[in-house]
Amino acid sequence: MTSFPFEMPPGHSLVVAETTARPRVLFLGLRGIPHVQGGIEKHVEMLAKELAASGWEVEVIGRSRYLPKRASRSWNGIRIVALWAPRRMAFEAVVHTFIGVCLAAWRRPDILHIHAVGPALLVPLARLFGLKVVVTHHGYDYDRQKWGALARRALKLGEFLGMHLAHRRIAVSNDVAKTMTARYGAAVSFVPNGVALTRATADTSIVAEFGLTPKRYVLLAARLVPEKRQTDLIEAFAKCYAPGFQLVLAGGAEFETPYARRVRAMASDVPGVVLTGFQSGDRLADLFNHAALFVLPSSHEGMPIALLEAMAAGLPVLASDIVANRELGLPADDYFPLGDIDALATAMAHKLANPLSAEQVRAQVAQVEHAYSWSGVAQKTEDVYRDLLRSPRPQPREAPRGSA
Structure with a gap:
């Protein structure tokens, strides 16, 4: 009980309101939001908006060349920070994620949510910094035609590290969730992408x-x-x-x-x-x-x-x-x-x-x-977050059955 070094006048009372800090999540592994081209970017844009509306403190780390030339800004209650990344297709995501993980180590969010298997290469560093990490698998990026043999191996390693070392794992596809569970013995939550309905207008x-x-x-x-x-x-x-x-x-x-x-x-x-x-x-x-x-x-x-x-x-x-x-x-x-x-x-x-x-x-x-409502997607994602925050340490699971 809190005590006060004074007496209240007769007939008066003091009401002490408890304040609870909002849970904080930091998104990493994307080019940025809002209105940045890409499926992951759309996913994070809509998910972050829903989470912010439901009481989360949300921060998105984007890449400076895709965002307005300001160091940071706010959109729909979401803090957006632009960080430098090299203009090289093979290195842009991983270098940017490395810098973002270092920033997250300083920011200390309750949840660091990394998107895609390439950025998941940095999960070991995030764990080393003592961060609670969630990884979303958005698809088998190593199957994309644009990547060479070395890049494909790096992406498969990112998948391995993300599925093996993240505290919680999400997949946007049921097929990916089942495949990851079979391949790595990992518990993977299936949370699909959503869609925002737009009403037709006469504007042409x-x-x-x-x-x-x-x-x-x-x-x-x-x-x-x-x-x-x-x-x-x-x-x-x-x-x-x-x-x-x-x-x-x-x-x-x-x-x-x-x-x-x-x-x-x-x-x-x-x-x-x-x-x-x-x-x-x-x-x-x-x-x-x-x-x-x-x-x-x-x-x-x-x-x-x-x-x-x-x-x-x-x-x-x-x-x-x-x-x-x-x-x-x-x-x-x-x-x-x-x-x-x-x-x-x-x-x-x-x-x-x-x-x-x-x-x-x-x-x-x-x-x-x-x-496929975004509110439903946000609720399922929030369930994953809260399950992690309730757990003092990662739940034990089987050793991985596959490798990069």
Whole structure:
């Protein structure tokens, strides 16, 4: 009981209010937020926003070249800190994460949440600093076509260290969660990506800006990287008999690569292909809302946020038949064999000729809203955090069954 060196006047009382510090989480392993291109960036942006609204003190460490030229700032109650990173694709993430872990050692958050297997290479350093670490596995990054043999080995090592040494582990895909559990004997929580519903508007300014007609274009929103396979979609569009329709590729490239140059060259050679560059916020939402069809031909996904966003916008969709896309459980005619240009062209023509009914649109939007809300994602993530904070030390588990 607290005592006071004075007496209260008769008839008066003193009420002492207890104050409890808000729990603090620091996110690391991404380019930054808000409105920065990338699936992990979108995931952290929405998750951080939900956590801040539910009472967490949230800090996001981003890379300075993707953020406004200010040392730090706040967005929706989230502290955003920009740190330097080298402009080299192979070293950007790991060097930035090293600096970020050192900053976290000084900041002392309750939770350090590292995203992706590349940044997870620094989990041992974070543990050495006495930090409580959560790692989210966003997909098998070492399968991306852009990486060479050495980078692939480093990413597999990051996966091993993250799954073996983090206090808690999360995967955005059920397949990844099960695979990690089998490979490393690790308990991995499945927490999917979410989707923010946007209401359709009559505004067609961005559609007009790019010379498009509402409901007369096919859309893909993705970075210009080989695994997104924009080239497959351009080839299929050229073969697809869909008079009056255009193909819109929304997305950019962080680094100038041979693949990005090839996409631009093919787009200039095929009539009706429009490159918008990276779009975000209301501009991207309007591109979704006025499209006739969304196509995701990728060879690699963790859990496809863009595909969920298209479904939430009520669009008919086509996706490659990779495991991550099939996890969404779409009807069979919403998938096509990966890399099969003729099958994709045929499926596109069929979808464009047979749009969804109003009832089908309502059912699809309701299903996405129920299964993939960001509030639900935040609640599941918060459960992982609180379980870790209640535990004084990592729970024992089996020795890892695999290695890098």
